[in-house]
Amino acid sequence: MKLSADAFADLVREHQAMVFSIAYRFLRDAAAAEELAQDVFLKLYHELPRLESTDHVKFWVRKVITHRSLDYARSAYRRHAVALDDIPEPAVPSADSDPLLAAALRKMVASLPHEARMIVVLRYEEEMEPHEIAEMLAMPVATVKSRLRRTLALLRGKAQRLTGETVR
Amino acid sequence: MNDLEKQLRSALRRCDPPTGFAERVMAHLDRDTDRDSQQKPASWKRWLKLRWAAIPALAAILVFGFWFRGYEQRQQEKEALAAKQQIMLALRITGSKLRMAKAKVKAVEGERRKTENTL
Amino acid sequence: MKRIAIFVLLAGTIAFGQEIKMPVNLDKLAAKASETTEVTLNGRTLQLAAKFMNDEGDEEARNIVKKLKGIYVRSFEFDKPGEYSEADIESLRSQLKSPIWEKVVNVHSKREGENAEIYFKTDSTDQIAGLVVIAADPKELTIVHIDGPLDPGDLEKLGGDFGVPRLETRPQAKPAKAGAR
Numbered sequence: 263m264k265l266s267a268d269a270f271a272d273l274v275r276e277h278q279a280m281v282f283s284i285a286y287r288f289l290r291d292a293a294a295a296e297e298l299a300q301d302v303f304l305k306l307y308h309e310l311p312r313l314e315s316t317d318h319v320k321f322w323v324r325k326v327i328t329h330r331s332l333d334y335a336r337s338a339y340r341r342h343a344v345a346l347d348d349i350p351e352p353a354v355p356s357a358d359s360d361p362l363l364a365a366a367l368r369k370m371v372a373s374l375p376h377e378a379r380m381i382v383v384l385r386y387e388e389e390m391e392p393h394e395i396a397e398m399l400a401m402p403v404a405t406v407k408s409r410l411r412r413t414l415a416l417l418r419g420k421a422q423r424l425t426g427e428t429v430r
Numbered sequence: 431m432n433d434l435e436k437q438l439r440s441a442l443r444r445c446d447p448p449t450g451f452a453e454r455v456m457a458h459l460d461r462d463t464d465r466d467s468q469q470k471p472a473s474w475k476r477w478l479k480l481r482w483a484a485i486p487a488l489a490a491i492l493v494f495g496f497w498f499r500g501y502e503q504r505q506q507e508k509e510a511l512a513a514k515q516q517i518m519l520a521l522r523i524t525g526s527k528l529r530m531a532k533a534k535v536k537a538v539e540g541e542r543r544k545t546e547n548t549l
Numbered sequence: 550m551k552r553i554a555i556f557v558l559l560a561g562t563i564a565f566g567q568e569i570k571m572p573v574n575l576d577k578l579a580a581k582a583s584e585t586t587e588v589t590l591n592g593r594t595l596q597l598a599a600k601f602m603n604d605e606g607d608e609e610a611r612n613i614v615k616k617l618k619g620i621y622v623r624s625f626e627f628d629k630p631g632e633y634s635e636a637d638i639e640s641l642r643s644q645l646k647s648p649i650w651e652k653v654v655n656v657h658s659k660r661e662g663e664n665a666e667i668y669f670k671t672d673s674t675d676q677i678a679g680l681v682v683i684a685a686d687p688k689e690l691t692i693v694h695i696d697g698p699l700d701p702g703d704l705e706k707l708g709g710d711f712g713v714p715r716l717e718t719r720p721q722a723k724p725a726k727a728g729a730r
C-alpha cells in the first residue's frame with residue numbers, strides 16, 4: 263500500500279484507539295502505552311509497502327502492539343509507576359453500570375500473569391474469538407480456551423468476594 | 431455472555447489515547463524524514479536559509495514554552511488523580527484490617543466475659 | 550478466605566516511612582505471592598492528591614490525608630500456607646519496639662491462625678503521630694503504615710466506630726508459626 267501523509271494520518275486516527283487501548287489495558291501505564299503505540303505506527307509507515315489491504319493493516323498493527331506490550335511487560339519487571347499513569351477513563355462518558363466494580367475488575371486483570379492478561383484483553387476489549395487469539399499469540403486454541411476459563415473463574419471469585427454478591 | 435463477561439467488556443472497552451496522538455506520530459515521522467534527508471554538505475545558501483529560519487524557530491520556542499507549562503500542569507493533575515486512587519485503596523485496606531482487629535478483640539473480650547461469668 | 554486481588558506498584562523507594570524501614574525480605578515475598586498490593590505515597594504526593602480530592606465523598610479522606618507524611622501498604626496473598634514466616638515480619642516488629650511506638654492491639658487466633666497487631670506512635674504531646682497494622686493469616690500478610698497525625702476521629706473514620714481496646718487482651722503467648730494450623 264502507498265499513502266500520502268494525510269492519508270497515513272487518517273489511518274493513524276482510525277486505529278489509534280485500538281492500538282493504544284490494547285497496550286493501556288494490558289500495561290495500565292498510559293505513558294508506556296502511548297510510547298509503544300507511537301512506535302507501532304512509526305513502524306507501520308515503513309511496513310506499508312508490504313501490506314496488501316486495510317484488513318491486513320488492522321491485523322498487522324494489532325499483532326505488533328500485542329507482542330510489543332508483552333515484550334515490554336516481560337522485560338520490565340521494574341517498579342513501574344502504574345498508578346501514577348492510571349488516568350481516569352478518557353474520551354467516552356462512563357458506561358460502567360458499576361464504576362467501582364469496573365475499576366476493581368481492571369485492577370484484577372492487571373494483576374493476572376502476562377499471557378492470561380493479554381488473552382482477557384484481546385477477548386473482552388477487542389472481542390476476538392479464541393481461535394483468533396490463538397493465532398495472534400501463537401498458542402493452541404485449547405490453551406487459550408482453558409486459560410480463559412480458569413481466568414474467568416478466578417475473576418468471578420474475586421469479584422464475588424469484593425461485592426459480596428454472586429456474579430454469574 | 432454472562433454478567434462477568436459483560437462487565438469485563440464494559441470495564442475494558444477501548445479508550446482514546448491522549449489528545450493530539452496522531453499529530454505527534456506525524457511530527458515524529460517528519461523529524462525522522464528530515465533527519466534522513468539531512469545528508470547534504472553545508473553550503474553558503476544553506477547557511478543563509480538557516481539564519482532566516484531562526485525567526486520562526488524562536489517563535490516556536492516561545493509557543494513550546496507555553497505549551498510545556500500547560501503540559502506540566504496536566505501531568506501534575508494526572509499524577510494527583512492516580513495518587514488519589516492509591517490513597518482510597520490504602521484507606522480501604524487499612525479500614526478493613528482495623529475492623530478485623532476490632533472484631534477479634536470484641537470476640538476475645540466476649541469469651542473472657544463469658545468465662546468470668548461462669549466462675 | 551478473603552482475597553484482595555489488586556496489583557499496584559509505585560516506583561522508587563524501599564523505605565517504608567521515614568524511620569520505619571521495610572525489611573528487605575518482604576520484597577522476596579512478592580515473588581512467592583499470588584497477589585501483591587503495594588502502595589507507597591510520600592508526603593509530597595499526598596499533599597498534591599489532597600488538592601484534587603474535591604469530589605463528593607472525598608472530604609473525610611481529604612481531611613485525613615492532607616496532614617499525613619506517608620501512606621505505605623504491603624499486602625501479599627499466597628496460594629498455600631507457610632509461604633512466609635514470623636522471621637519475615639520480625640525485623641519490622643523490632644523497629645516497633647522503640648519507645649515511641651506502643652502496641653495497642655495484639656490478637657492471636659490459634660484456631661484460625663489469624664493475628665492482628667496495631668501500633669501507635671505518639672509524639673511529645675502524646676498525640677498519635679503514626680499507625681502500623683500487621684494483619685497475618687496463613688495465606689495473607691498485610692502491613693499498613695500511616696505516618697502522620699491521626700486523631701481519634703480519624704481512626705473512627707478509618708475503621709468505622711473503632712474504639713481503641715485495651716492493650717494486650719491476653720498474656721502474650723508465642724504466636725503460632727504463620728501457616729501452621
